[in-house]
Amino acid sequence: VGFILSIRRDGAQVVGSVQDVQLVPDAMKRLCAEVASFIATSSSEIYDRRESVRKGVWRTILARINPAGEMLVMVQTTTLSDEEKTTILEPLVKKIAAAELGVLTVYSIFNDEVTDAPRPNTPASLVYGKPRLNMPMLGLQLEVGPLSFFNPNTTTCKYLMETTIRYLKLEKSHVLLDIFCGIGTIGLCAAQHCGEVIGVDIVEENIEDARRNTVQNNLSNCTWHAGKAEDLIPKILGDMDASKKVCAVVDPSRAGLHPRLVEILRGREQVLRIVYVSCNVESMAEDVAKLGTSTEAEHDDFVPVCTVAVDSFPQTLHVEAIQLLERASIVPDPRSRKSATGGAADVAAATPEPGEA
Secondary structure, eight states: OEEEEEEOTTSOEEEEESTTOTTSOHHHHHHHHHHHHHHHHOSSOBOBOSTTTOBOSEEEEEEEEOTTSOEEEEEEESOOOHHHIIIIIHHHHHHHHHTOSOEEEEEEEEOOSSSSSOOTTOOEEEEEEOSOEEEEETTEEEEEOTTOOOOSOHHHHHHHHHHHHHHHTOOTTOEEEEETOTTTHHHHHHGGGSSEEEEEESOHHHHHHHHHHHHHTTOOSEEEEESOHHHHHHHHHHHSOTTSOEEEEEOOOTTOOOHHHHHHHHHOTTEEEEEEEESOHHHHHHHHHHHTOOSSTTOOOEEEEEEEEEOSSTTSSOOEEEEEEEEGGGSOOTTTOBOTTTSOBOOGGGOOOTTOO
């Protein structure tokens, strides 16, 4: 039981132990050991995804942990009958619950696909404990479920939220568009700094979580919409009073932004600035170039102002990046704006914090 290191051409998986991985919490390592010992004696086989086999029961286990050491666990298997749930799944759940690992919640999800990603909207069933795990963040109490989009590194997530909010430079009159909002983490944390938050995400469960967290934290200026960002944002901006000043934060998948979304954000000049959060700097760089390159010579395009890398994935080659973009018309140009006190470039509005570029 551990991380999938690679998948061979025939579909076989190479799994590496988590026991020597420093970024994995001790409670999760103990969970893996408990599950491994149970599976070793189980009469049901581990699912073999090789094309010549494709059978078995046990597939994956997902774990989330909060700063208090409380865990949510989701067990993925192939489809089980009611009788098999009792004879196969229930003993594992009892073992996990009795191991004193801090597990408060256990979910079950079925997957008969070749890959470990279940079909969209596949339900996860609560089989033990309470339905949600509590995650504190910047004074808020956020509830997350097994399929909620939430940064797994709660330590760096706090810095990521603080930096994103600082980059947004929100005012009480501003509308914040939280695009690819997940459970609404950024928008909820920023709600006290602006007049209105409008969040969009394609996953219905994320939007349900965002609405639940809005109520739980007594916030009244947040609305959330389920659907594709490239479909919803043009309508939201099109229906909005053109005099309202808008800031946007985008946190897309590794593929980056849809061309239609780039076009509407760049073309609607009431969008003053964009904070781009990404775990794939290559697609981010492509989108930043597109946001700053219109076909109209007089268009007020976006320009990159500053960026910072957040080490959300320690001891790996991956980082999470935060990029601030602002309209060219509101960013001082260091080539032409000189200070009256000695010719130094007047770039105070764009000066990054220590550690930023």
